[in-house]
Amino acid sequence: MAVNWDYAELVREVKAMGGPKIFIETIENHSFQDGQNAEKARQNPRLVIALGVGVLATVGTQKLISYIKVKRDKQKISDAEVAEAERILIQQLEQAEQDFQEYLEQVLVEETVTEQQDTAEDYPMCSQS
Secondary structure, eight states, X not given: OOOOOHHHHHHHHHHHHTSHHHHHHHHHHHHHHHHHHHHHHHHHHHHHHHHHHHHXXXXXXXXXXXXXHXXXXXXXXXXXXXXXXXXXXXXXXXXXXXXXXXXXXXXXXHHHHHHHHHHHHHOHHHHHO
């Protein structure tokens, strides 16, 4: 006489699996796997977000380092350019001073010649003697 109660079916399944200890271990392992799979499904968006944040942080850090290096190198170049610009400026100022002195000498010579000509025209008698 076979009974079809729920408990009776459970007892048959337990006996078919090898006993209650193996049956409980199988349920635990299956539940554990289901839990792991459910956690993986929950973790996937978190992993994607964490990966995205990590990539952005890495790229941002690399760009920041590159920017700092460029600024530092630009500053070094600027120091050299400043020294060169000072040298060129001093050279050009010295040249301008020389040109101005030559101009003044030329103006003075022209004024002297003009004054002499004016004097000769104003006093024709003095220049003939």
